[in-house]
Amino acid sequence: MKQKVLIILILMGLISLIYAIKKGIFSKDDDSYTSLKLPDVVDYNFHIKPILSDNCYTCHGPDANKRKAGLQLNTKEGLFGVLPENPDHFSVVPNNASKSAIYKHITSNNPDEIMPPPDSKLSLNSYEKKLIKKWINQGAPYAKHWAFIPPEKAPLPENEFKEWEQNEIDAFVLKKIEDNNLKPSEKAKRSTLIRRISLDLTGLPPKPEHIKKLTDDLSNESIEKIIDAFFALPSYGEQMAQSWLDVARYADSHGYQDDSYRTMWPWRDWVIHAFNKNLPYNKFLIWQLAGDLLPNATKEQILATGFNRNHPITQEGGVIQEEYRSAYVSDRTNTLGKGLLGLTLECAKCHDHKYDALSQKNYFELYAFFNQVDEMGLRMDAVEAKNQKYFADAPYLKLSDEMIEKELPFVKKKIGDTINVMIMNDSAPKATYVLNRGNYDAPSVEVKPNAPENIYPFSEDLPKNRLGLAKWTTDVNNPLTARVFVNRIWSLLFGEGLVITSEDFGVQGSLPSHPELLDWLARDFMEHDWDIQYLLKKIMLSATYQQSSEITPELKKVDPENKLLARASRFRMSGEMIRDYVLTTSGLLNNKVGGPSVKPYQPEGLWEETNAGGDRGVLTKYVQDKGDKLYRRSLYTLWKRTLPPPNMTIFDAPNRDLCEVRRQKTNTPLQALALQNDEQMLEAARVLAQQVAQKNEDSTEMLTNIFQRILVRKPDQNELDTLKQYYTDATNVFKNNKENAEKLLAQGEYKKVDTDPIKTAALMLTTQVIYNLDETITKE
Incomplete structure (x- = not known):
């Protein structure tokens, strides 16, 4: 009898245990968290808030329509206040976890009391519960959102493997690596x-003289010299400008239905010039936001404000002028948020921001800074219909030969051409209103230019115009601007930023993988006068940057996404870089800097399929350029907004309707x-094959030459054997079909060279194989 009772009790216990696991009362993965070490000091932003956001905000977060029991845990008041349905209890009682309702509910074994509730399919693991307990018992220190706190330099961590460190960056990175019982990777091969x-x-790939210099001496002193070179x-300026064009939503067309031509390339010439002369980033921003408002503004500073006029503009007759004018002002406001501050300001246009501490009033106070420019919603000079009298919608800068010669020599304009470039120029003060639901025709209360106090208060000493906004943006106490730019530079070098969501530093954005490092770099950047080249060099001289990208089984298991930075990252180059890489290694690249945009190869008929019909402008039909413009x-x-270059769109380039970070x-x-199959790729392979075929080398020398020109390094024996076999096979195919070899060598418009067509065609196909390797299109 006793045995039967015992068996029944055991079965009941097992049933209860299974029920509890299914209901989420016990976390099935608790064992994997028992060995994790709790931080010495639990941080609200980086340890507690993510747990609450993932598990609690669904029912107790910012969405009032879904909120339960009247409890709101995403605000300080709700987190530390009394429970709305039980005034005798508090959500969090600092220094006393046992009396805190949150802790009681997350550790309860009662299915009716445990939080998150079993039917939510959410649960906290043991480590997360311990974190909350320790945080509460440490006094439950609360802080506003991490990105709204000005960055400071934390003391450098002390590490065991200190000899690996080359500068301050490595100290922060190594601390994370060692905390996870890992070691950093070895330095990359010289060629890599x-x-x-x-x-x-x-x-672009390196030139032979740079290769030789670094190969002979790979000390950090040598690397520093080559970086300076x-x-x-x-x-360099062209490379840095490339990513800024996405931020600035630069294009050579107006967008919308007609999508006619616009002349903004002189502004692009200025961006290249600004990077090449290493204009400090704070000035780089001030000039673009408000160069026209600077005392005794130069033509260069005025031209820089074309940044604010890069947005799409309609040319459609019959539109409501104010509707589109309002859209342009919103675009500038949103670009300030996403591109410079890393904030989704646009979310606050129609209502208070659901997650970030930004009200609709805040949005339109920022909007007011950009609402003073003298412009119309319809720009008629873009419509190039026959017998139409054109006029330019003010404001614009007229670039004459004399102005270029004396003040803007970096603008590569043809002599005799007169060019109008859109710029900023405030008119008489214009009243700004909060627009109900963001609608242009529903003004409510009037607002004055101002900045969100939750980010950084707008000083009374600053003028209430774009110049004041620019100075507020670049103030050393502004918590966002330097962080956002440092993160963007990091993402250019590593493929991802320390904050993955480079466009969103708000509550819904990702947390920084190395917050102390991000803050240290941001403060250091400002202390060194916002010097972009200093920042780049600091990162590139670190052991972190110089690591090999080879992944070990241990790294693949522990950190497959390389969040710890225990190795260098590998990622595919952009479409622009891939094309430029091929042009450079083949010897085709035209190194001319600046000037009007060009039209290289493109499949026929694409523009005709997307235009509005008729013959309204120079962008109705694609007319390919000739000669070195290709x-x-x-x-x-x-860059036509309604149909950007297809060979770049295929590799994820945006259409540039909006700011993209x-x-x-x-x-x-x-x-x-x-x-x-792209004609430019085939042409490059042909040209490189022709150059090598002319030297009358044997197959080993030819293939080694081509391989090294494309990939910098020499092929290993296995790679060389594979290429030689492919080349031999291709040669044999073309021996039996010389006509196909000659057809293949007809690709592209670059001059043909008199070489053996069979040998050259086989070499061309082999070259194309190397161009198609993952290693060729990957930056690692």
Whole structure:
């Protein structure tokens, strides 16, 4: 009898245990968290808030329509206040976890009391429960959102493997690596490091003289000298400008239905010039936001304000002027938020921001700074219909030969041409109102220009105009601007920022993987006068940057996404960089800097399929350029918003209707098709094959030469054997079909060279194989 009772009790216990696990009362993965060490000091922003956001905000967060029991845990008042349905109890009682309702509910074994409730399919693991307990017992220190707290330099961590460190960056990175019982990777091979630095600073593969210099001496002193040499190249400014064009939503067309031509390339010339002369980032921003309002503003400072006029503009007759004018002002406001401050300001246009501490009033106070420019919603000079009298919508800057010669020599304008470039120029003060639901025709209360106090109060000493806004944006106490830019530079070098969501530093954005490092770099950047080249060099001289990208089984298991930075990152280059890489290694690249946009190869008929019909402007039909214009850097390819360059769109380039900070990363069959069949790619392979075929070398020398020109390094024996076999097979195919060899060598408009067609065609196909390697299109 006793045995039967015992068996029944055991079965009942097992049933209860199974029920509890299914209901989420016990976490099935508790064992994996028991060994994790709790931090010495539990931080609200980085330890507690993510737990609450993931598990509690669904029912007790910012959405009032879904909120239960009247409890709101995403505010300080709700977190430390009394329970609305039980006034005798508090959510959190500092220094006393046992009396805190939150802790009681997350540790309860009662299915009716445990939080999150079992039917939510959410649960806290043991480590998260311990974190909350320790935080409460430490006094439950609360802080506003981390990104709204001005960055400060934390003391450098002390690490065991200190000899690996090359500068302050490494101290912060190594601390995370060692905390996870890992070791950093070895330094990258010389050829890899040479290629990496060149691609990062110029967007192009290194020249032979740079390769030799670094190969002979790979000390940090040598690397510093080669970095300085790259800074001195015009291609540095072009590389840095490339990503800024996405932020600035630069295009050569107005957008919307007609999508006619606009002349904004002189502003692009200024951006390249600004990076090449290493204009400090704070001035770089001030000039673009408000260069026209500076005392005795120069033509260069005025031209820089074209940044604010890069947005789409309609040319459609019959539109409501105020509707579109309001959209342009909103665009500038949103670009300030996303591109410079890392905030989703646009979420507050129609209502108070659901997550960040930004009200609709805050939005329109920022909107007011950009609401003074003298412009119309319809821009008629873009419509190039026959017998139409054109006029330019003010304000614009008229660039004459004399002005270019005396004040803007970096603008590569043809002599005799007169060019109008859109710029900023405030008119008489204009009243700004909060727009009900964001609608242009529903003004409510009037607001004055101001900045969100939750970010950083707008000083009474600053003028209430764009210049005041620019100075507020670049104030050393503004918590966002330096952080956002440092993070963007980091993402250019490592493929991802320390904050992955480079466009969103708000509550819904990702937390920084290395918050102390991000803050240290941001403060250090400002202390060194916002010097962009100083920042780049600081990062590139770190052991962190110079690591190999090879992944060990241990790193793959512990940190497959390389969040700990225990190795260098590998990621595919942008479409622009891939095309420029191929042009450079083939010898086709036209190194001319600046000037109007060009139209290289493009499949026929694409523009005709997307235009509005009729013959309204120069962008109705694609007329390909000829000669050396076909081989300009991709930076200068004409950008039509309704149909951007297809060979770059395939590799995730945006259409530039809006500010874009972070391009998406995809991997599609179309990308392989573009690399194999794009006319520019085939032409580059032909030209390189012709150059090598002329030297009358044997196959080993020819293939080694081509391989090294494309990938910097020499092929190993297995790679060389594979290429030789492919080359031999291709030669045999063409021996039996010389006509196909000659057809293949007809690709592209670059001059043909009199070489053996069979040998050259086989070499061309082999070259194309190397161009299609993952290693060729990957930055690592």
